[in-house]
Amino acid sequence: MIEVTGLTKTFGSTTAVDDVTFTVRPGIVTGFLGPNGAGKSTTMRMILGLDRPTSGSALIGGKPYRSLTRPLQTVGALLDAKWVHPNRSARAHLKWMAASNGLPTSRVDEVLRQVGLTEVAGKRAGGFSLGMSQRLGLAAALLGDPQVLLFDEPVNGLDPEGIMWIRRFMHALAAEGRTVLVSSHLLSEMAQTADHLIVIGRGRLIADTSVKDFVDRASESVVVVRSPSADELRAALTERGYTVREEGGALLVAGVGIAEVGELAASRSLVLHELSGRNASLEDAFLKLTGGDVEFHGSGVDDVMKGGL
Incomplete structure (x- = not known):
């Protein structure tokens, strides 16, 4: 279990993490989400003792990381897949890590096999692709067979x-009763991987909830309608007090049922090419709840073109 309590980190006048409290429980995959600059990596570094908190605490199994005698046997982490010495082979790198923590050499080949790197175990890590480096990082995290695992963007560089x-791998680790915390910017992937979400923005906790509850919290069911008489239909819907916006050539109507839109179109003899419902996705919920916490906002394509490149 990971317990974060009142965790705060400042760098000069900048507060990177602001009084964050949450618990990561065993047996499930917990997704750690937030816009760029939200404080995710800083939080994970403090959990692992790489950064010292300005205030608050981060405990792993009831202890701070720095007090662990054999850390690899308690917690495994993948924060930077490219930190390996480029001239070491994958096997040599893992043997060095095993020796430093009193682990048997036999464990090295076990984790190499587990992540699918047996055939390249003797090759220099500097020649690995990013995807292969990610797998080597996973092997290092698993080396001590720990009960707590932290992964920062583990699918970077991997093909479909x-x-x-790795999605199945995370689920299997959690099913063994391990505590699994995964940071990722791939929201569609997190929707299929995570059972629970910790969401932060500008260093502050935004949500600590299940994926379903997070989506429901921001959910806005809409009716999607396409018509060659879109302008007339929009006017009719607006007259009724419905909120209408356009997206990709379709009208999105909030606060109304499919039947009502269909009946209104029929009463005006308007032809419809599409009439369907749509619920919010994890991406929709994330953007709605963290939109004000994004560090930098980009301009639309039209704005960029108007302003010049």
């Missing part, structure tokens, strides 16, 4: 097959 593999 690799992403599916």
